[in-house]
Amino acid sequence: MDFETLSVAFRNLRREGVRTYLTLIGVIIGIAAIAALLSIGQGLNFAIEEQFQQLGTNTIFITPGGLSPGTSSARSAAVASRTSSVLHDADLRAIESFSEVDEVIPLFSFSSLVKHAAETVNSSILAFDPVKAESLLATGFIEINEGRSFVENDVFTVLVGKDLAENGFLREIKPHTSIEINGKRFRVIGTLKQGAQSIGGGPNISNTLILTEKGFKQAFGSSQSPLFVMVKTFDQDSTLSAKEKIDRYFERQFGEKVFTVTTSEQVLEQVTQVLGLISLFLVGIAAISLVVGSLGIMNAMVTNVLERTTEIGVMKAIGATNSRILSLFLTEAALIGLIGGIIGLILGFSASQLVAILGQSAGFNLKAILDIPTILFILGFSMFIGMISGYYPALRASRMDPVDALRRE
Amino acid sequence: MDRKTPLLEVKNVNKVYSLGKVTVTALKKIDLQIFEQDYISIMGPSGSGKTTLLDVISTLLRPTQGDVLIEGKSTQAMGDEELAKIRGKTIGFVFQTFNLIPTLTALENVSLPLWFQDIPIQEREKIAQEKLLQVGLSDRMHHKPNELSGGQRQRVAIARALAVNPKVIVADEPTGNLDSSSGDQILKLFDSLNQEEHKTVIMVTHERSVAEHAQKIIYIKDGLIDRIEQHR
Known part of the structure; x- marks a missing residue:
């Protein structure tokens, strides 16, 4: 994926306007929920481990x-x-x-x-x-x-x-x-x-x-x-x-x-195990909203492809290969995922920070923590979701017959 | 180039469309040779198969039977990717509805086919600027299509078709959506491309006055070549 594909894909997304924004909201909600729950879970784990460290092993x-x-x-x-x-x-x-x-x-x-x-x-x-x-x-x-x-x-x-x-x-x-x-x-x-x-x-x-x-x-x-x-x-x-x-x-x-x-080690083990199970369960629920978000991406991309049929025909006529069209549309879908991921991450982490601050003022040792690997994982995952959802529409676009595409009204 | 090897050759081509239970034969046993620097118009009533013929000649459409050769090379067994590359290098397309990409500026639209040929960006921009200068739009390079008039858009489209320096320009009703003075400018551009730059020009039109710009007019009727007229 080169910079130009990215730039063209980005402009195409901006052109779709409202459709892109609505699709983004779907992704943002899913990613924000996952990021918030993961960061609270990590924060709790960290706080508990810290206490046990102080208590002595x-x-x-x-x-x-x-x-x-x-x-x-x-x-x-x-x-x-x-x-x-x-x-x-x-x-x-x-x-x-x-x-x-x-x-x-x-x-x-x-x-x-x-x-x-x-x-x-x-x-x-x-x-x-x-x-x-x-x-x-x-x-x-x-x-x-x-x-x-x-x-x-x-x-x-x-x-x-x-x-x-x-x-x-x-x-x-x-x-x-x-x-x-x-x-x-x-x-x-x-x-x-x-x-x-x-x-x-x-x-x-x-x-x-x-x-x-x-x-x-x-x-x-x-x-x-x-x-x-x-x-x-x-x-x-x-x-x-x-x-x-x-x-x-x-x-x-x-x-x-x-x-x-x-x-104390046994207690720590039990506590983190239970905590891990709870956060896994919650993240699983959050993932459902991401599935809905990814269907949104697929829906938007199918519509984009249909709307731009003539354009696809033109690009093919002037020398674009199937793989070029595929990568262009896949990049668009991945961008929706990535942008949604970045915004969702920021919103989700802010939300969990807010919860942590509220929790601290209520007397709980609550922190929201997101480490770099988790951030990278969330961003990579959201991009991956975008590409998975965009693959079928992109494949359809790439396999379009240029003449059919050009002559369709 | 050797005058004996046609630039494009249509060999015994049939094209059959199946529309549900009905099959329509759009082209019947067409044989055609197009040489370098030819200037050809294709005319015929609607439904005669003239656009289908243009699509087949320009290798956008694969024939049901027969073969199309580009510079003596058969396209029958070529894969889609290979054909797309060769087509992109050999043939420039101009459409009735211009078909510029609305999100891209004039310059970027002209650069697009060069991008598809994997030419580095600096070189691409230089060529695109030259081609826009050639069609008289050097002051409109950074305008988007919706900021240009119909005639200007078609000139951008022609610059785009010229970008890869193709031997053939294929145009489907290039003046169909233009007023007569813009149309005349476009046709003059085609004339000079043919005479000064030795480009092969193939044009579909239903207007005789437009068709007469060419040296040769091919009349299509019911999927067959009805007659060929020589001009000039």
Whole structure:
């Protein structure tokens, strides 16, 4: 395809005017939808991978409940073998004693009455050891708005989520004031930013109080069972054997699988797999609109060929070969695809950027990302769609008999 | 060139059209030899087969039977692509309705056949400018067809036909869509092409005054050559 074929094809498209524009719209919609979904999908993948990187690949998660289909029966069996499927300090100490394990970080969650300026409200509470949970904090889990974060020996200190601080009570909670949690006085050391984010877009913490593990135990007693436990191994290589040991430990203690033990890599794999499936599904739906767009190209090109029958006859009479006519019309169709692809890409990416910005302001770590290979793929694909749809009309044009074409009125 | 080898030769040609169940024989056993620098008019009533004959002579239309030779070479077994190239080099076409490409300027229209012959762009432009100068349109080179009068359009078409420096100019009713003074200018152009540039000119017309510009008038009737008149 040379520059002149391109220039002639471009002028022919401009001459067709409205027909070209309408055809373009069909392609633009399809490509824009695909580009938007791909860029959001890539952005989500990137954000999740980033969080897991910060969390460390040497992490194991322990959550209550088995992943196997027999979860409910497993639970009742567990109740029979031990009073309940809760983790005790002894379990955590046992896990910490494994040679591969560096640290065990339990996360507690509770809901309790909170008193501030003579007003009492029920609020959710999250607690962990701030020193041990450093890598968790590095994921951007908590961002301080005003005041400071925890330091090593903090006990009766509390961080307050943005919504709770501003709207939870009649009087706004400010740093350096104090609140009462389950009858104990806690000093507010800071408030959190909106948009603080949990792993993989988890629960919104802007309505939550955050305590240190020590403070939590002072308020609610030391026999509380953690909601969720993070286990850090010394290095990534020992993560898998540590997971197996923990699994065996739970089997011995509880008889059946009442806890799910997953490595961060497994979680990442599962999350990206699900995400990949969802985006594939969505892109598939978007592709349907592209099929309609490509039928539009075919329709427009068939009409172009019919309208320009005499012109094709003339070109053939003055020496144009069949392949020249074919390439001229194929170039036109490819150009529709390419121009539609470029505009669609810009529109689709802008739309997903807008969604990402809206999402960020609503507190989600959402980004729209399109890497160069994907951009090239989309442009190449849209051109390819144009050529595929234009092939049949172009072939018809190239095979026209010059005399028939010339004499047709 | 050897006067014995015709530039174009029609050998025992039949052309049959089938229109559904009816078949129409448009040309019957036509034999014709056209030599370099001939100036020929083809006349005949409508439906006589004169345009079909022109299409066959100019190898746009393949005969049902018989052969057409270009400079002694048979076109019967040639593929479409090869024939298109040879036709593009040997024959320049002028049509009744001009048939310029509306999106292209006069200069680009004249360059078009050169593009089809894969001649480099600088050379193409130079030749196209020369040819437009020759037909007296050097001041209209960058105009689109819809900015030109009928006579001017036909002159662009003639410049286009001349671009590849063909030996033969084939014209189908070239003055049919023009007023008489524009028509006269076009015919004068054909006359000078034949006399000064030694081009072979073959022209279909139904006007006797137009036909008389040629040295030879071929009368067609019912698909047969009725008679041939010599002039000048």
